[in-house]
Amino acid sequence: MLSAKWMEELVEKIGEPYVQTDVDDRHIYRYNSYPGEYLPQTIVFVTNTEAVSQVLKIANKYKVPVTPRGQGTGLSGGDLPVHGGILLDMSQWPASIEVFPDDLVARVSPGTMTSTIHAEVEKYGLMYPPDPSSSGISTIGGNLAENAGGPRGLKYGVTKDYVLGLEVVTPEGEVMQTGGRTIKNVTGLNVTNLIVGSEGILGVITRATLKLIPKPLSTQTVMAAFNAMETAGQAISKTLTSGILPGKMEFIDQACAQAVEDYEPNGLLPTDKEAIIIIELDGHPKAVREEANDVSQIMRELGATTISIPETKEEASRIWEARRMVSPAITKMKPSKASEDATVPRSQIPAMMARLADIREKYNLTLVVFGHAGDGNLHPNILCDDTDKEEREMVERAIEEIFRTAIELGGTLSGEHGIGTMKSPFIEDELGSLAVSMMKRLKKSWDPNNIMNPGKVFPDKGQRLILSRQIEK
Ligand SMILES: Cc1cc2nc3c(=O)[nH]c(=O)nc-3n(C[C@H](O)[C@H](O)[C@H](O)COP(=O)(O)OP(=O)(O)OC[C@H]3O[C@@H](n4cnc5c(N)ncnc54)[C@H](O)[C@@H]3O)c2cc1C
Structure with missing residues (x-):
């Protein structure tokens, strides 16, 4: 039921079918993968830039918070309306991908699923490298806002490395273009990179121009299993200093492998080994074959008990599918999951793994670990x-303790999931008060009424890490 003037104005400008205020509808948006719950006052579905601009103009006029949401798969609570207000649902925005093969560029709409972009550009022999494991269930808008990474980050980098330009609606409802569509472009401040990874606190991304690269001619997967975590860590370091740079290098611990086998039994992942490393080499077929042999040799020398080299593409993609299943599979272990992405310098992976084992024992918790081992981005997950x-x-x-350990080892609170609401109480521990206050100044001048996704990145007064459910009606 409508109650406020701003809601009436929204209905007038955007149209009734796109504005939902019924409590039952609003409850659908009160939570995501992060275990906290907050109820928005209104949900607005937007499918074009003009509508976003109208919503933000109204929100800015009445100082109503706006929380953009793609598919709600974020893992730091970024899409939760912690201050109520408008939940801006971008997921109904029609997918649109224009590929310009001669420029190696694609222009996409914000609601497009990342996996749809992968599939479309591959038709041209091209590749959009960022590949979050959630690419089939998350939007490019959400990936841009979180600066998402994925297994290919090791060799190819993350989302920010593939963004040439953006269309952004500012908190005051103006439509701004950043960057362009050339590979080199140093005109003015790099506002594109400021928006990428800004978690929806500086505006709403309504279009992106992405850089593409030629798709590697072939790939070869190698999977190795180890009886000890320590030797798996050594095998990772040895591979990365051997002159071979794999396209992907992923790590799964025994509990995660068992969870996948319980969730979708296929006998692919050994369940009796402490650590599994899955590697993908890519490039010219001849080079890839040799590299696969060299990597297998390294794994063997460092004590791998099983090494599998799938012979067909289908076999390889089943292994990678099993890797993608880890996150959904472990959610079945207990009712809630706290998923972290503390990232450490690669040399510190064995130290981080040892500290995680201590934390598991100290607090007597179900703590499992998987992640992008090649770039030090581990995903300790606590099931509870x-x-x-x-x-x-x-x-x-x-x-x-996980956050403090990552910082102590020279790492970061977040390699790819963002700060959101969950990690904001710790941001100063990593960046220091001066850096955080400069960021706040920037946010204030960009969004004077603090309407864009308030309660994210910077902690609210007195905020601390709380996992308890808090429903604000
Ligand atoms: C099974 C699983 C696996 C995952 N694997 C990975 C992984 O490998 N790598 C990785 O990086 N992440 C991963 N994630 C986390 C998540 O999928 C990513 O953060 C993803 O980018 C979120 O996209 P989304 O569309 O769901 O966005 P949402 O979760 O809806 O939103 C995320 C943030 O982006 C903002 N936002 C959304 N759209 C816009 C827009 N158009 N303009 C401005 N702000 C916007 C929101 O306000 C919020 O702060 C995984 C999640 C799950 C559930």
């Missing part, structure tokens, strides 16, 4: 029942 107060407190303390 967040309605159990005692267990919840243990999880909160364990998460704090």
Whole structure:
């Protein structure tokens, strides 16, 4: 039911079918993968730039918070309307991908699924490298806002490395173009890279021009299993200093492999080994074959007990599908999941793994680890029942310790999931108060009424890590 003037104006400008205020509809948007719940006052579906501009003009006039949301797969609570207001649903925006093969460029709409972009550009023999494991369920708008990474980050980098230009609606509702469509472009400040990874706090991305590269001619997967975490860590370091740069180098611990086997049994991942490394080499077929042999040799020398080199593409893609299944599979272990992406310098991976094992024991928690081992981006996941107060407190303390450990080892709170609401109480521990206050100044001049995704990146006064459910009606 409508109650405020700003809601009436939204209906007038955007149209009633696109503005939902019924409590049942709003409840669908109160949570995401992050275990906290917040109810928006209104949901607005937008499918074009003009509509976004209208919504932001109204929101800015009445100082109503706006939280953009793609597919709600974010893992730091970025799409949760922690201050209520408008939930701007971008997921109904029609997919649109224009490929300009001669320029190696694609122009895409924000609601397009990342996997759709992968498939479309491959028709031209091209590749859009960023490949979050959620590419089949997340939007490019969400990827841009989070600066998403993925297994290919090791060799090819992350989302920001493939953005040439953006169309952005500013918090005051103006439509701005950033960057362009050339590979080199140093005109003015690099606002494109400021917006990428800004988690929706500086505006709404309504179009992106992406850089593409030629698709590698062939790929070869190698999977190796180890009885000890330590030797797996050594095998990762040895490979990365051997002169071979794999396209992907992923790590799965025993508990994750068992969870995948329980979730979708296929016998692909060994479940009796402490650590599994899955590698993909890409490039010219002859080089890739030789590199696969060299990598297998390294794995063997460092104690790998099983090495599989799939012979067909189908076999290889089943292994990668099993890797993608890790995240959904572990959610079945307990009612709630706190998924972290603490990232450390590569030399510190063994130290981080050892500290995670200590944290698991100290707090007696179900803590499993997988991740992008090649770039130091681990995903410690704690499975718990967040309605159990005692267990919840243990999880909160364990998460704090994971954050502090990553920073202590020279790493970062987040390699790819963003700060959102979950990690904001810790941002100063990593960046220091001066850097955070400069960021806040920037946000204030960009968004004077603080309407864009408030309560994210910077902590609210007195905010601390709390996993308990908090529904604000
Ligand atoms: C199973 C699983 C696997 C995952 N694997 C990976 C992985 O490998 N790598 C990785 O980086 N992440 C991964 N994620 C996290 C998540 O999928 C990414 O963060 C993704 O980029 C979020 O996209 P989304 O469309 O769901 O955005 P949402 O979760 O809806 O939103 C994410 C953030 O972006 C903002 N936002 C969304 N659209 C816009 C827009 N158009 N303009 C401005 N701001 C916007 C939101 O306000 C929010 O702050 C995974 C998640 C799951 C559930």
